[in-house]
Amino acid sequence: MSEKTFAPASLAAQALGWIDPVTKAVVPPIHMASTYLRDEDNGYSSGRIYARSDNPTFDQAEATLTALEGGAKSLIFSSGMSAATACFLALAPGDHVVTSKVMYWALRNWLMTFATQWGLKVEFVDTDRTDAVAAAVKPGVTKLVWIETPANPTWSVSDIGAIAEIAHKAGALLGVDSTVATPVLTRPIEHGADIVMHSATKYLNGHSDIIAGALTGARDDAYWAKLRTIRSQLGTILGQTEAWLLMRGMRTLFPRVAWACKSAQSLAEKFAEHPMIEQVLYPGLPSFAGHAAAAKQMKGGFGGMLSVRVKGGERAAIATAARVGLWKRATSLGGVESLIEHRASIEGPGTPCPPDLLRLSVGVEESGDLFDDLDQALKRAHNA
Numbered sequence: 420m421s422e423k424t425f426a427p428a429s430l431a432a433q434a435l436g437w438i439d440p441v442t443k444a445v446v447p448p449i450h451m452a453s454t455y456l457r458d459e460d461n462g463y464s465s466g467r468i469y470a471r472s473d474n475p476t477f478d479q480a481e482a483t484l485t486a487l488e489g490g491a492k493s494l495i496f497s498s499g500m501s502a503a504t505a506c507f508l509a510l511a512p513g514d515h516v517v518t519s520k521v522m523y524w525a526l527r528n529w530l531m532t533f534a535t536q537w538g539l540k541v542e543f544v545d546t547d548r549t550d551a552v553a554a555a556v557k558p559g560v561t562k563l564v565w566i567e568t569p570a571n572p573t574w575s576v577s578d579i580g581a582i583a584e585i586a587h588k589a590g591a592l593l594g595v596d597s598t599v600a601t602p603v604l605t606r607p608i609e610h611g612a613d614i615v616m617h618s619a620t621k622y623l624n625g626h627s628d629i630i631a632g633a634l635t636g637a638r639d640d641a642y643w644a645k646l647r648t649i650r651s652q653l654g655t656i657l658g659q660t661e662a663w664l665l666m667r668g669m670r671t672l673f674p675r676v677a678w679a680c681k682s683a684q685s686l687a688e689k690f691a692e693h694p695m696i697e698q699v700l701y702p703g704l705p706s707f708a709g710h711a712a713a714a715k716q717m718k719g720g721f722g723g724m725l726s727v728r729v730k731g732g733e734r735a736a737i738a739t740a741a742r743v744g745l746w747k748r749a750t751s752l753g754g755v756e757s758l759i760e761h762r763a764s765i766e767g768p769g770t771p772c773p774p775d776l777l778r779l780s781v782g783v784e785e786s787g788d789l790f791d792d793l794d795q796a797l798k799r800a801h802n803a
C-alpha cells in the first residue's frame with residue numbers, strides 16, 4: 420500500500436495495508452517472545468536480540484504513526500509520561516529548556532521536581548504568547564522548547580510554526596505534545612516541530628483500556644538515537660498485548676476524532692449560551708483567544724476537548740459533576756465514552772486551572788444526549 424496514493428484515514432484503517440506474509444491474516448499476530456535465536460556465526464540476522472529494545476508487535480503501530488505524522492521514525496512507550504520525559508532525559512544536566520506554563524499537570528510536576536533536581540534549567544512561559552517564548556529562549560543555551568497545544572485544561576493554543584522558527588534560530592529543538600490535536604487535526608512536523616509526543620492512552624488508542632505513549636521524530640539523527648537508547652535502557656517499552664491494542668484502536672482514529680470534533684463544536688456553541696455557564700473554553704469558538712492560531716494549524720476541526728466555567732464557582736462546578744448520568748466522572752480523555760472532571764482538585768496547589776472549571780472529553784455518543792445530560796445537571800446543581 421503506497422503511502423503517497425492514499426489519504427491518512429485510509430492508511431490508518433488498514434495499518435498501512437499490512438498483511439501477515441505467512442498466513443495472509445489481515446490483522447497482525449502478537450509476538451510474545453522476550454528473546455531471539457542467535458545465528459551460528461554469532462550474529463543476529465533477524466535484527467532482533469532481546470525484547471527490552473523492541474518487539475515486532477510494535478512495528479505496525481510505529482510505522483502507521485510515522486506515516487500519519489509525516490515523520491522519519493516513531494517509538495511507542497509504556498506511557499505518555501515515559502515518552503515525554505525521555506525527550507528531557509536525552510539532554511544533559513545544566514541544559515536550559517523553555518516549556519508551556521499550562522500543560523499536562525504530571526509532566527509539569529516532574530519538570531519542577533525530578534528534572535530540576537537532576538540539573539535541567541526549566542523555564543515555564545505562556546507559550547500561547549509567541550513574544551514570551553522569544554524573550555525566554557537563549558541562543559546557544561536553550562536546547563529544547565516544549566509546548567502542549569491545545570493545552571490542558573484551558574486549551575490555550577501555541578503557534579507551532581512561529582515557535583519552531585524561534586527555537587531553531589537559537590539552536591534549540593521543538594517538541595510538541597500533540598495528544599489533544601492528534602495527527603488527524605495537526606501534523607506538527609509540517610509546521611517545523613522536531614519531535615511529536617502523544618499520550619497514546621488517549622485518542623490514538625481511544626478506548627480507555629491501555630496506558631501508552633509515542634514519539635515521532637522529524638529526523639533519524641543523534642537525538643533520536645538517544646531517545647531509542649533511553650527507552651531500551653530504562654525498559655519503558657509497551658507490553659506486546661498493549662501494542663496490539665494500540666494498533667487496533669488507531670484504525671478508527673479518524674472517524675472517532677471527526678465525530679468528537681463535530682459534537683464538541685456543537686456543545687461549545689450551545690453551552691456558550693447557557694445561563695448557568697460563565698465561559699466556554701474551546702479553540703473552535705471565534706471568541707476564544709487562541710482561535711486564529713488554532714485555525715492556522717488545526718485542519719478539519721478543533722478537537723474533542725473543551726472546558727466550561729460554571730457560574731457559582733467551585734461548589735457549583737463540583738455539584739454539577741455530581742449530577743451527571745451519561746457523562747462519566749473520571750480523569751483522562753480521548754476515549755469513546757464522554758468524561759467530565761473537576762480539574763483543579765486533581766491538579767492540586769499551584770495549578771493554573773480555575774476552580775470553577777469542568778473539563779469535558781467528548782466521546783462518540785449522540786451530542787444531543789450529552790447536552791441534555793449536562794444541562795439537567797447544571798439546573799439541578801443550581802437549584803440544590
Ligand SMILES: *Cc1c(COP(=O)(O)O)cnc(C)c1O
Nearest residue numbers: 498499500523596598618620631
Ligand atoms: C494523559 C496525558 C499525558 C500523560 O500520558 P500518560 O499516558 O497518562 O502517561 C501527557 N500529555 C497529555 C496532554 C495528556 O493528556
